[in-house]
Amino acid sequence: MLPDKLMLMGIKTVLEAKVKEAVLSIFNAELPAVEFQPTRKDFEGDITVVVFPMLRVVKGNPAQIGEQIGAFLEEHVEEVSAFNVVKGFLNIVLNDSFYVDFFNGIKDEANFGSVEEVAADAVMVEYSSPNTNKPLHLGHIRNNLLGYSVAEILKASGKKVYKTQIINDRGIHICKSMLAWQKMGNGETPESTGLKGDKLVGNYYVAFDKAYKAEIAKMLSDGVDEKVATKEAPILLEAQQMLIKWEAGDDEIVSLWKKMNGWVYDGFEITYKNLGVDFDQLYYESDTYLLGKDVVADGLKKGVFFKKDDGSVWIDLTEDGLDEKIVLRSDGTAVYMTQDIGTAIQRVKDYSDIKGMVYTVGNEQDYHFKVLFLILKKLGFSWAEQLHHLSYGMVDLPSGKMKSREGTVVDADDLMVEMTNTAKKISEELGKLGEYSENEKQDLYKMVGLGALKYYILKVDPKKRILFDPEESVDFQGNTGPFIQYTYARIQSILRKAKDTGVDFNAMAEVSDNLHPKEKELIKQLQLFPDMIQLAATNFSPALIANYVYDLVKEFNSFYQQVSILGETNESKKALRVQLSKKVSEVVESGFKLLGIEVPERM
């Protein structure tokens, strides 16, 4: 007998071998492979063998072939209790003992579905990576949730993971905020205004833009050409001067830069904490923006890059179907690409066990990463084969695109507060939280509100664009986070009562219990969890986990509706149902943990 954990894998292997054996003995033909699929709900059976592909080696009527193979399996495979053939599909019915054994095998397994860490196989996941001139918005939320969740999924799939971000803390955009604050700030601070630091700095970024636009308008009315005006508005020139001073290490500018960035970091920290994401290592662009130049020099020697007459350095990717791309300016300064090359190499130096990296960045940068990865491969780094751009679609509003300058962005902090308030409103209307303290209630509202937000975003395939409808995102019914949390809370309620009434949580399920169809369906669904984690990891897709958990919960609710759990008079059956409910809630909890969503004891 196989170890219980291997039952699922085992049954396929056993069936495959037996089907081949059947074909050999009945038709005297060698079958290269057997195709299985889960049996559709409308038919009786648990697993289905597709007969059509066999027609290549076996001549005959698919239905008849199915019948003959089915009869052979029923006779020779212990787990097969019955079969039926519809068209070319051989539906196999497995007996209860198969399911009972499987369930007994996993019911006490603590981290069911996850795989032990294989330390030699580390991957670095980069996400968030904001600019320090304005607060985080809905787009960053998608980025953070995706990156965090993929990191958790990779961990569960057996990888060692380092979570990181590169903070874009330098450049002209920060100088704009700094300059506006210098000119109009009157010494304001987060303390003096009561504003979150990132919000305060963001306000000055907006103030800069306003002043800049006003200057352009004035220049235009003075008869200046529009192109000239946008390039030569005094305040813009001043910001550019500031950047030059910063790069030269000017004391005054650098200390202002440190002060204002400090405010922003304090603000970001609050947002990250509320969002429930974290990082193992931070990289700052101010530390890395000079990296990569020596690599370019090196690559130039190797002939990977070439120099143009003006001194700029390029790579020719036309043979790979791409264009020429600049990697170093003619004045010898770095471009974005230079920096990314340098940073990637630096990371592998910092963490020698890294075998791959994941970059969570919006799909508008698809081309950039395609080029970056290609360059790193051409430079000959072995780890360059394992780079992945976790590219995701933009988040749009029903009104169209979010644009910070037009004030149509959805602020991350505001959104979280709004979702929490909605959860509070709904919860109060339902009024089920009598025994909760005020603090416990607040925690729950936040848990539910954020659960709704996170699930709403993560259930969508990352590469697809999201239409964020505030109305719909606030819906807590149907395929939503709160619906799943609710099911979890209901199970917890049953488990509390089960404990009080002395249900045996350790009893082994018995074949003689005669599994209810709904129980069987639940066990089938549970069986899929480990595979689902692996699939989500290879596809970098939290959406697969979200949809899996939803299906599991749907199945449970149906079970809950049809059969009585605590009302069951047969003690052994009752124990099975309680334990099954417990296992479902554990899988919901682990699945949601992979999405960064918490589950409540009651709601």
Place this chain on the structure above:
RNA sequence: GGUGGCAUAGCUCAGCUGGAUAGAGCACCUGCCUUCUAAGCAGGCGGUCCUAGGUUCGAAUCCUAGUGCCAUCACCA
């Protein structure tokens, strides 16, 4: 214009390596709370899977062409 992505019910989305009558939720209509939490369950309505070809026993899924939307094609980041 070149390149890449996306296109499935009124709306928002699933659909794994090609498989049976394409599935959920929302919305709309019916039922079900003196029994484990109705944020639930059961049922109904609703589809030219963008279009046209092709490959295959079989295509929403793979290939080709076209249409639409989005992104990208800077000595910006």
